[in-house]
Amino acid sequence: MERNPGHHKTSSIRQVAFASFVGTAVEWYDFYLYGTTAALVFPRLFFPQLTPLLATLASFGTFGMAFVARPLGGIIFGHFGDRIGRKSMLVLTLLLMGGATFFIGLVPTFAQAGSVAPILLILLRFMQGLAVGGEWGGATLMVVEHAPERRRNFYACWPQMGVPVGLSLSTAVFAAASSLPDEQFFGWGWRIPFLLSLILIGIGLFIRLRVVESPVFAQIKNLNIESKAPLLEVLRDYPVATILATGVSYVIFVQFYVVTTFALSYATTQLGVSRNVVLTGVLFAAFGLFVGIAIAAALSDRLGARQVALAGALGIFVLAFPAFWLIDTGSPLLIWIAMSTWIAGGGALYGVSGALTSELFPARVRYSGISFSAQVAGLFGGALTPIIATALVSWSAGASWPVAAYVAIASLFTLAAVYRASETHRVAIDQLRSAPAIS
Numbered sequence: 001m002e003r004n005p006g007h008h009k010t011s012s013i014r015q016v017a018f019a020s021f022v023g024t025a026v027e028w029y030d031f032y033l034y035g036t037t038a039a040l041v042f043p044r045l046f047f048p049q050l051t052p053l054l055a056t057l058a059s060f061g062t063f064g065m066a067f068v069a070r071p072l073g074g075i076i077f078g079h080f081g082d083r084i085g086r087k088s089m090l091v092l093t094l095l096l097m098g099g100a101t102f103f104i105g106l107v108p109t110f111a112q113a114g115s116v117a118p119i120l121l122i123l124l125r126f127m128q129g130l131a132v133g134g135e136w137g138g139a140t141l142m143v144v145e146h147a148p149e150r151r152r153n154f155y156a157c158w159p160q161m162g163v164p165v166g167l168s169l170s171t172a173v174f175a176a177a178s179s180l181p182d183e184q185f186f187g188w189g190w191r192i193p194f195l196l197s198l199i200l201i202g203i204g205l206f207i208r209l210r211v212v213e214s215p216v217f218a219q220i221k222n223l224n225i226e227s228k229a230p231l232l233e234v235l236r237d238y239p240v241a242t243i244l245a246t247g248v249s250y251v252i253f254v255q256f257y258v259v260t261t262f263a264l265s266y267a268t269t270q271l272g273v274s275r276n277v278v279l280t281g282v283l284f285a286a287f288g289l290f291v292g293i294a295i296a297a298a299l300s301d302r303l304g305a306r307q308v309a310l311a312g313a314l315g316i317f318v319l320a321f322p323a324f325w326l327i328d329t330g331s332p333l334l335i336w337i338a339m340s341t342w343i344a345g346g347g348a349l350y351g352v353s354g355a356l357t358s359e360l361f362p363a364r365v366r367y368s369g370i371s372f373s374a375q376v377a378g379l380f381g382g383a384l385t386p387i388i389a390t391a392l393v394s395w396s397a398g399a400s401w402p403v404a405a406y407v408a409i410a411s412l413f414t415l416a417a418v419y420r421a422s423e424t425h426r427v428a429i430d431q432l433r434s435a436p437a438i439s
Contacts, residue, residue: 016146017158019211020139023094024162025169026204027135030101030197031066031128032260033170036282038063039264039386040178040275041190045109046118053394056265058118060386063261065122066129067375067383073133074371075231081138081367082230085221086145086214089367090138094208097131098201100124105194133378137371140354145216145363153300156355160293163350167260168286175279216363230368234361238369241360245373247417248309248353253381254410255316255346258403259285259339262389267327267335270398277332281339288340292347305352305359309418312352315345317411324400349414356421381410 042062043055050058073093081089104124110117139159147155173193180189220226227233234242260282267273267281292312300308319342326338354370361369385406392402 013146013148013151013155016211017143017155019207020143020159021162021165023090023204023208024135024139024159025165026162026197026200027094027097027132028163028166029170029200030097030166031132032167033101033174033193033197034066034104034125034128035063035257035261036171036174036264036279037190037193039261040268041186042121045111045186045190046121048110052269053390056269057387057390060261060265060390062118062122062125064383064387065125066132067379069126069129070133070375070378070382071372073130074137074375075133075368076130077134078137078368078371079230081134081141081371082365083226083228086138086142086217086367087208087211089134090142090208091205093131093135093138094201094204097128097135098197098204100127100131101194101197102201105191105197133375134371136354136374137367140358140370141217141367142211142214144355144358145214151301153305153352153355154297156358157293157297157300157351160351160354161290161297164286164290164293164347167289168283171279171282171286175276175283178275178279220364225364227364227368230365231372233365234369234372238361238365242369242373244417244421245357245360245370246377247413248349248357248421249374249377249414250381250417251313251316251407251410251414252346252350252353253378254385255343255407256289256350257382257385258389258407259343259346262386262403263327263339265386265390266393266400266403267330270393271328271330273330273332273335277335280332281336284336284340285343288342288344289347289350292344292349293351294347295344296348296351300352300355305356306418306421308352309349309356310415312345312347312349313411313415313418315348316342317408317415319345320404320408320411321401324404328400349418356418360421 038059042059043052046062047055047058077089077093104121107120107124108117113120139162140156143155143159144152170193173196174190177189177192178185264278264282267278268275296308296312323338323342326334329335353374357370357373358366388406389403392406393400396402
């Protein structure tokens, strides 16, 4: 059932893409803000009774709690996104994320509330994970299912561009708060970026409420062919697609959290680099990620999503060891170059991952299929990565090569998954009952 490529006006497509971009930027501002704070603040304020190494591991453990919740969020919001609609789920995820982030800014520290403090932190981080588990799939599908077919990959990159914007915004706000004297920063300054999220959530809601539902889902509703149990249908009928979609996303999470979370702790504790230098490095990394996604947007409709994804995954593999060689110099300039150039490959892969994985599932179970797959990849690639990387550095007496090897091996898994995924470039996205064959 082929949709007329001219069915949607360009202005309508741009409105939907912009709404997904802004909403995604706001949600990831909230989500990434926690990662930065987990690396630089929480070990001192919420785990002061532990040694520095154990405190860092415990803090990264709370950070990883979101990745435990993300598959559950993908299941819940994917289920209702396939039964009720994409738009309503995006509004709910934005509200849930904003509320959790705001209350993190109010959580008492260990000195104020004892063991209750980290428990509250874990619960709120779990809520963040639920929200972001449903956010990515919905934001991606709102654009993919609105877009004209010959420009699908280009527009599918727009919500992905919200990620580096959210990352850079959270890092910039945190860096501004971090410029306070340590007594004020650790006393109350770190809370300001979390409390400011309330304003951003209001902006995101205003924009998201103005867009219409996905026309593909509207067609499903009109035909009354919604799946009664979309995740069960995905696991039963599309197990290979699920494995491939998970593999496509795996190294994206591994590399991203090595650069934006683990590297902060590694550079400051192992190399003695100042906090502001590594925070500036994250800003450069966000720029590199944005550039990688922009390159994917420019090339993917011409070359196909799979070709761009293969190049991105290969870039992660090739630069894994050189990136850490530059970071280990301790030179601010070389650290910034390493963080920004290495993550560009991940940006190219991430930019096309939404379109590539969406095309693996039929429309009636697509929200559940891509959300569950991506969040399982996040559980193994995101939650465990900072912990594994920290343990590897401890095992190697401070050396970085095991972490580089870990990322390189992860990239090989993704390369295999991308290579096996069917290239469904410019195939109609409104397939309601059947998915493309897996080559």
